[in-house]
Structures are given as C-alpha cells and as structure tokens.
Amino acid sequence: MSLTKKILIALALGVIVGIGLSFSSPDLFHGVNKYALEPVGQIFLNLIMMIVVPIVFVSIVLGTAGLGDPAKLGRIGMQTIVFYLVTTAIALSIGLGVGYLLEPGKAGVFDTSNADYSAESPPPIMETLVNIIPSNPLEAMTSGDMLQIIAFAIFIGVALAVLGEKTAGIYRLFEQANDILIFLVNGIMRTAPYGAFALIASAIGDAGLDALGSMFMYMVAVILSLIIHGAVTYSLAIKGIGKASPLKFYKEFFPAMSVAFSTSSSSATLPVSMKMAQERLGVKKSISSFVQPLGATINMDGTAIMQAVATVFIAQVYAISLGFNDILMIILTATLASIGTAGVPGVGLIMLSMVLKQIGLPVEGIALIIGVDRLLDMLRTSLNITGDATCAYIISEHDKRLESKKSKSKI
Numbered sequence: 001m002s003l004t005k006k007i008l009i010a011l012a013l014g015v016i017v018g019i020g021l022s023f024s025s026p027d028l029f030h031g032v033n034k035y036a037l038e039p040v041g042q043i044f045l046n047l048i049m050m051i052v053v054p055i056v057f058v059s060i061v062l063g064t065a066g067l068g069d070p071a072k073l074g075r076i077g078m079q080t081i082v083f084y085l086v087t088t089a090i091a092l093s094i095g096l097g098v099g100y101l102l103e104p105g106k107a108g109v110f111d112t113s114n115a116d117y118s119a120e121s122p123p124p125i126m127e128t129l130v131n132i133i134p135s136n137p138l139e140a141m142t143s144g145d146m147l148q149i150i151a152f153a154i155f156i157g158v159a160l161a162v163l164g165e166k167t168a169g170i171y172r173l174f175e176q177a178n179d180i181l182i183f184l185v186n187g188i189m190r191t192a193p194y195g196a197f198a199l200i201a202s203a204i205g206d207a208g209l210d211a212l213g214s215m216f217m218y219m220v221a222v223i224l225s226l227i228i229h230g231a232v233t234y235s236l237a238i239k240g241i242g243k244a245s246p247l248k249f250y251k252e253f254f255p256a257m258s259v260a261f262s263t264s265s266s267s268a269t270l271p272v273s274m275k276m277a278q279e280r281l282g283v284k285k286s287i288s289s290f291v292q293p294l295g296a297t298i299n300m301d302g303t304a305i306m307q308a309v310a311t312v313f314i315a316q317v318y319a320i321s322l323g324f325n326d327i328l329m330i331i332l333t334a335t336l337a338s339i340g341t342a343g344v345p346g347v348g349l350i351m352l353s354m355v356l357k358q359i360g361l362p363v364e365g366i367a368l369i370i371g372v373d374r375l376l377d378m379l380r381t382s383l384n385i386t387g388d389a390t391c392a393y394i395i396s397e398h399d400k401r402l403e404s405k406k407s408k409s410k411i
Helices: 003-024 026-067 070-102 125-130 137-143 146-189 192-214 216-240 246-263 266-279 285-298 301-317 324-340 347-359 363-368 370-410
Strands: none
Touching: 003 026, 003 192, 003 246, 026 146, 026 192, 026 246, 026 266, 026 285, 070 146, 070 216, 070 285, 070 301, 070 324, 070 370, 137 146, 146 266, 146 285, 192 246, 192 370, 216 246, 216 301, 216 370, 246 266, 246 370, 266 285, 266 370, 285 370, 301 324, 301 347, 301 363, 301 370, 324 347, 347 363, 347 370, 363 370
16 A cells, blocks of 8 residues: 555544544543554654754755756745745735635624733844854754754855865765665655554544534635645646646645645655655755755745635624735735744744734734634645645756756757
8 A cells, every 4th residue: 555545544544533532532532642642643743853954954955066056046046935925925815815705704703702812923024034144053953943054054055066076075975864864754754644643633632523613614714725726826837837737746745745734844744745856746856955945944825825814804703894905914914924934933823913913903813713723734734835846846847948958959
C-alpha cells in the first residue's frame, strides 16, 4: 500500500475515533488522549521538528550555491516574493467575497457578552526587516528563527558560489549532510500514518461536536474559500505558467498536504514538501531549496483567507458595516503583515488582531473563532505549503525553458 493511501486511511480513522470517543464517552477520550494520542502525536511532531532547522539551513546553502550567479539568485528571489504577495492578495479577496456571500455571522445569532480575547502586539515591520540579519547565527538556529537562518544560509551559499573550487570540499560536505537529512526524512515518513491518526483524533475530540456545530457556517466559508483558491488560483498558475496538469500536480504532492494537515505547521512539513516537490514534481533542487523554505516563513495564503472570512464574520456578528476603504485596508494590511509578522508564534491570530484594530472592529470577537481555529489551521496549512510548491514548480519550469532556449541558441 502506498504512503498516500496509508495516510488517508489514518486520517479517516482518526476522525472516526476522535468523534466517536468524544461523543460516546468524554472521560474515556480524555484518558486515551492524555496517555496515547497526545504522546504519539507529539513524538511524530518532535521527529519532524528535529530536522527542520538543519534541513532549512543545508538546503538553502546548497540551493543558493547551486544557483551560482548572484543575478539569477536575485531574479528568482524577486519572482518568489512577487508570487507570494500577489497570491496572498487574491486569497484575501476570495475570503472577503465568500464571507459576504454566505454571511456566516448574521447579527443576533451569536452571544458576544462573554467574548474576551487579549491580543498580542506584533513587532513593527521595519523591526522585523532589520532583524532578518542575525547578530548571532547560532542563537538563531537554537531559537528556530527561520528568517535569520535563511539570511545566514544565503550568505554562506553566495560565498560558496563565488569562491568555487576553493571551497569545493565544504560544498561536498553540505551535499553529504543533505544526503543524511534526506535519509532521516524517509525514515520519519514511515511513521506519518501513526502521527496523522493521533493528531487528527486528538484535535477532533478536543473541539467537540458542539463547537463544530455552532461555528458551522464560518467553517464552511473558510473551507470553501480555501478550496476555491487552491482549485482556481494555483491551478491556473500551474496550467498557465507551469504548463502542467493541476490534477497530476496535486496527486503527486498529496502526501505533503496530508502531513501538513495533521501537523498544522508549514515549517514542520518542510522536509516532506521539499522531498515531494523534488522527487515527484521534478522541481530543480536548487530552486526548491530556496523557494520552499522562504515560503514556509512568509507565504500565508491560507492564513490570509482565514483573516478575511473572520473579519467579515466578526463585523457581521457585531452588526458593523465595512466600507470600500475598509476592504482595501484589510487587503493591504494583511498582505504586508504576511511578511512583517513572519516567524511570530500564533501568527494567524496576531495578524487577525492587527487587521481588526486597523479597521476599528472589536478584537474580542476573535474569542468566537478560537474553538474551531485548530481544525481550520490544519486545512490552511495544507494550502500554504501547496502554494510554496506551486511557486517552486512554476519558477523551476520557467528556468528549465530558459536553459533550453540558451542551449538551442548555442547550437
């Protein structure tokens, strides 16, 4: 049986067990969750997180060095950032449109008297940009600051590319380190069905049927927006720019999407998503190693959709109308915040609180969606890493076509 089928079966069984135990015997569920589901799920997460920092650092060093020409690195970097910002703006527009169409938060339906949420303050965008350059690279690695790790790795990769033969031994060492990490990824992926089962059963059981029922229309709005963005925006990019079949793309990349669904972490899924992109989709290793780690840090299309739907939902609950200027401010603020708040824990809700404050909506409304946010986080993480892979794929295919034209012109 293929890994994809095993993970699908594990996810289905996890949903059944989570709902079954929570509905039939909450006390039994809490016991099973505490002594079985949570430990198994946490072990799986720890196994993946164990290699995230090493694989990001090694991959970006190799990817940057493999690109060779600093001008090419700049071109690919600009293409990557433009793609991420444009798709984030499109994702927000889709979320706003679906939110207004379905009206999940009709006034008077929800009780807001007990709604309470304390919003954390995100760092200013300029401070985030300045802090991209690490004062202590080792500290950045131990704390898992992805933007700083990426910046340091790019510097090392550029140095290896410029020095060439002088540092051939160091470059070979990074290649061997990459081989070791890929071996570990292959081993960890064998445990993915068990981890996926435990994580989804725990999440579904914790949420409970009451929380799912009361927030049904909000969840439908978010899920529908996610599906539209994946099925339309990414599919058009894959078909139009990548010149490939979207169905084949999704089929080959599905194992990574299922791992993202169970872990709810783009960074934790990164080793798997890079492996799928390189081995199944044929993305050039140098481009995958640069584009996907960057996307795991700053590309948040799924989170952007959640913010858009949640903003409309909270405005409707509190019977506050949003004007055209408010809509534009939502799109602008959330798009820029996708980079400005990169790497901040709980980034989705922090970004949402920024948007709500910007347009004058009550931040306390976030308390209404926290109950189901964990489940929706699974879905939007799957979309986020799919966007990273889509970007890497179309840039890789474009680069292959450029190289083919150059080789033909020489002939």
